[in-house]
Amino acid sequence: MKIAALLLLLLAGCAHVIKDVSDCDKVAGERRVECGACLLQNKAEGWLGVYEYRPDNADGQRCVRVK
Numbered sequence: 001m002k003i004a005a006l007l008l009l010l011l012a013g014c015a016h017v018i019k020d021v022s023d024c025d026k027v028a029g030e031r032r033v034e035c036g037a038c039l040l041q042n043k044a045e046g047w048l049g050v051y052e053y054r055p056d057n058a059d060g061q062r063c064v065r066v067k
Contacts, residue, residue, distance in 0.1 A: 016054075016055070016056060017052045017053070017054050018035060018039070018052065018053040018054075018055065019039070019042075019052050019053075020039065020042075021035075021036055021039045021040060021042075021043075024036050024039065024053070027053070027055050028055075031055060031062075034053075034062065034063070035053045035055070035062075037063075038051050038053045038062070038063035039051060039052075039053055046067075049065045049066075049067055050065070050066050050067040051063055051064065051065055051066065052064050052066050
């Protein structure tokens, strides 16, 4: 039982993705512009694809195209 609780806690803690521009305020100050620029591409109604901002990824790999 303890192992299952620990596993659930670990999975909930590291899976953190931002999908909407209005949620970029949750990111550290210097990364907000990068987050906004990444997610504004979603406003093109799918013409450019669908992007997610993953703040835990390495530099240059935070803006991820998912579709």
